[in-house]
Amino acid sequence: MNNNSIIFFHPSSELYGSDKILVYVMKTFSDYKKTLILCEEGPLIELVKNECTDVMIHILPTLPIIRKKNFKPNGIIKFIFTLVVFRKDINRLIKEKPSIIYLNTLATLPVLFYYRNIMKIIHVHEILKNNSLLHKTINRVAIRKSDALICVSNAVRDNLIEVANTEISGKIKVVYNGINFKKEEMDDNNILLNTDNRILNFALIGRIKPSHKGQCLLLDAIAKLSSEHLSQCHFYFVGSPVPGQEYMQDEVITKIHTLNLGTKVTIIPFIKKIEQIYEQTDVVIVPSTFDDPFPTTVLEAMFFNKPVIGTRVGGIPEMIIDAETGFLVNRDDVSDLSMKIAYFIDNRDIIQEMGEKGRIFFEKNFSEESFVYRYKDTINDIL
Numbered sequence: 133m134n135n136n137s138i139i140f141f142h143p144s145s146e147l148y149g150s151d152k153i154l155v156y157v158m159k160t161f162s163d164y165k166k167t168l169i170l171c172e173e174g175p176l177i178e179l180v181k182n183e184c185t186d187v188m189i190h191i192l193p194t195l196p197i198i199r200k201k202n203f204k205p206n207g208i209i210k211f212i213f214t215l216v217v218f219r220k221d222i223n224r225l226i227k228e229k230p231s232i233i234y235l236n237t238l239a240t241l242p243v244l245f246y247y248r249n250i251m252k253i254i255h256v257h258e259i260l261k262n263n264s265l266l267h268k269t270i271n272r273v274a275i276r277k278s279d280a281l282i283c284v285s286n287a288v289r290d291n292l293i294e295v296a297n298t299e300i301s302g303k304i305k306v307v308y309n310g311i312n313f314k315k316e317e318m319d320d321n322n323i324l325l326n327t328d329n330r331i332l333n334f335a336l337i338g339r340i341k342p343s344h345k346g347q348c349l350l351l352d353a354i355a356k357l358s359s360e361h362l363s364q365c366h367f368y369f370v371g372s373p374v375p376g377q378e379y380m381q382d383e384v385i386t387k388i389h390t391l392n393l394g395t396k397v398t399i400i401p402f403i404k405k406i407e408q409i410y411e412q413t414d415v416v417i418v419p420s421t422f423d424d425p426f427p428t429t430v431l432e433a434m435f436f437n438k439p440v441i442g443t444r445v446g447g448i449p450e451m452i453i454d455a456e457t458g459f460l461v462n463r464d465d466v467s468d469l470s471m472k473i474a475y476f477i478d479n480r481d482i483i484q485e486m487g488e489k490g491r492i493f494f495e496k497n498f499s500e501e502s503f504v505y506r507y508k509d510t511i512n513d514i515l
Contacts, residue, residue: 138231140154175404285426287425288306308426308497411436415473417440427448439457442458444463459475
């Protein structure tokens with residue numbers, strides 16, 4: 133790669149999937165002068181400072197981001213304000229014209245319109261279904277205004293290709309995400325889950341967002357378990373709601389009490405050292421009810437030798453070998469999800485076997501090394 137400059141635009145500062153992948157991506161551009169633009173402070177900044185010491189970080193609250201709340205009356209006014217002010221702010225921060233701008237998720241799509249005659253790369257971590265005019269427009273703009281799109285799964289690519297003509301569909305690439313946990317990150321292991329060996333710990337790790345992540349669906353599945361099965365397991369919901377959407381957690385808590393599951397379900401707020409949860413979990417559940425593009429939770433579970441129960445949506449079927457590294461269930465199928473949970477309770481010996489197969493599958497396809505190898509190949513083709 134040439135000695136040039138690149139600006140990364142990212143819509144959040146947390147430590148969920150796309151946040152962590154961004155760090156690996158920035159490392160790949162080792163010969164570039166790198167700048168990262170975020171809209172707010174958050175734990176991602178500390179990670180970037182530790183892992184990518186050559187990255188200049190700027191917090192720019194006027195970074196225009198496509199969010200649902202921006203389509204409400206107050207949100208529209210604020211969004212228009214950011215569109216107007218952003219150009220002045222970014223020009224004040226960065227005087228030199230970059231050779232590449234890199235949008236990490238479609239949420240930062242408006243940035244495309246501020247740069248001309250510069251290579252534009254979008255890393256697409258989401259599936260915006262083309263059944264709405266807004267989503268279709270966002271996907272079309274992304275394809276037409278960018279030079280390359282790197283998709284995290286075939287499901288993401290296929291959704292974009294629906295609105296791409298044959299001439300430009302070739303710019304859409306697929307690179308599966310990869311992850312890694314360093315040994316020093318796992319030394320501080322505070323006990324968070326049940327340590328009784330007679331009890332199986334099941335965990336749903338992710339945003340508290342029932343309409344997407346399936347917390348309420350899982351609660352319905354738990355409620356269908358027999359009392360004998362319930363006596364042998366405990367469930368943990370690990371994560372926090374989006375700031376301003378705390379009502380979603382209230383909805384989950386209300387349902388827990390309505391179903392009389394207060395002694396069987398525990399909510400743990402999002403923690404940075406999530407490896408502590410995985411090490412103490414027996415089975416990970418990813419009951420997504422939307423087209424989850426490529427949930428990092430599945431990768432993390434496989435890294436820690438844990439079998440996964442996931443829904444047949446988005447990129448999840450590309451990540452789980454059904455009946456070998458875990459189980460796939462149909463979207464919104466409460467009975468099937470409940471049966472798969474019961475299967476693990478009744479067949480505990482299979483947990484380790486599936487977990488080990490999952491780790492082998494992970495090492496081959498989803499490790500940090502495999503990601504970097506595939507990503508470098510793709511970027512070299514693009515450049």
